[in-house]
Amino acid sequence: MRVITGQARGMKLITLEGDDVRPTTDMVKEAIFSIIQFSVPGAKVLDLFAGSGQLGIEALSRGASSCTFIDRNKAAVDAVRENLAHCKLVDSAKVENTDSLNFLKLTSAKYDIAFLDPPYRQGILDKAMPLLGRVMNEGAVAVCEHEKEYQPAESYGDLKLRKRYKYGKIMLSVYDKSSSDVNKE
Numbered sequence: 001m002r003v004i005t006g007q008a009r010g011m012k013l014i015t016l017e018g019d020d021v022r023p024t025t026d027m028v029k030e031a032i033f034s035i036i037q038f039s040v041p042g043a044k045v046l047d048l049f050a051g052s053g054q055l056g057i058e059a060l061s062r063g064a065s066s067c068t069f070i071d072r073n074k075a076a077v078d079a080v081r082e083n084l085a086h087c088k089l090v091d092s093a094k095v096e097n098t099d100s101l102n103f104l105k106l107t108s109a110k111y112d113i114a115f116l117d118p119p120y121r122q123g124i125l126d127k128a129m130p131l132l133g134r135v136m137n138e139g140a141v142a143v144c145e146h147e148k149e150y151q152p153a154e155s156y157g158d159l160k161l162r163k164r165y166k167y168g169k170i171m172l173s174v175y176d177k178s179s180s181d182v183n184k185e
Contacts, residue, residue, distance in 0.1 A: 001054055004030060006061030008087035014079050015052040024117065024145060028167050029058060032143055035165070035174055036113060039141050040064050043112035046135070048100045048128065053080035055115040055143075060089045064113070069095045070103050100124075104131035112137050117145040129156040133177060140177040145170060 003011045004026065024032075032055065033040070041063040047056030048070050056067035069080045077097040084090045096103065100118070114132060118124035125146055132142055133156060142159060144152060148171040154161045159175040166172075 001052065002026070003054075003058055003061050003087060004033070006058070006063065008057065008061040008089060011061075011087045013052055013054050013057065013083045013086070015054075016073075016075055016079055024054060025167075025170075028145070028170055028172070029055065031165060031167060032115075032145075032172065033058060033062065035163075035172070036141055036143065037062075039113055044068075044110065044137075046070070046109075046111040046114040048103070048114060048116050048132075049118045049124075050080050050095075051076050051117065053083050053095075055117070056080075056093070057083055057087055057089060059113065059115075060092055061087065064092070066092045066094070068109065068111070069093060070098060070100050072097065072099045101127055101131060104128060104135060107135055109135060110137045111135055112140050114140070114142040115145075116142060120147045120150075125150070125152055129153070129159065129175075133157040133159050136177045138177060142175040142177070144173045144175070146173065147171065 001013045043064045045059045045064045045067040050069040050071040053069050084093050152173050162174045162176050164173050
């Protein structure tokens with residue numbers, strides 16, 4: 001696993017070992033950043049269920065202004081910190097060892113981009129997405145990685161599905177945050 005482009009291009013990242021670890025493949029990571037490329041520079045990013053932190057690190061490498069990494073697994077948080085130090089991106093990062101759903105309920109921070117790649121087949125995405133809208137800025141984008149058999153809702157409050165993309169066994173659902181349509185005709 002490596003950083004694809006930007007200031008940390010080519011840097012190798014460590015990942016966790018185990019049966020329930022699914023690092024995002026380079027092909028899917030390249031697709032994600034192709035989809036959101038114009039939103040990244042200067043963005044405040046949230047990497048929820050961060051794992052090794054590779055998506056947030058890629059965003060920082062490509063010019064995001066900051067990234068908050070959230071994972072409840074202590075080993076994952078340690079891996080994120082080590083990867084950030086190796087890539088010299090510590091100054092623009094915040095790393096929290098906490099439950100992602102509790103974080104979404106309690107934080108007052110606002111973000112422009114959110115990456116959600118929770119454990120599969122546990123219903124976590126359906127719990128996280130309704131909470132996500134309140135921490136996203138107007139015009140923000142959320143990228144959800146999930147198994148292709150699962151179909152998240154078309155909308156979660158003011159987060160509306162832009163498009164779904166399929167890559168083998170993996171599906172990406174991309175949501176945009178837009179204002180309420182109350183005053184639009």
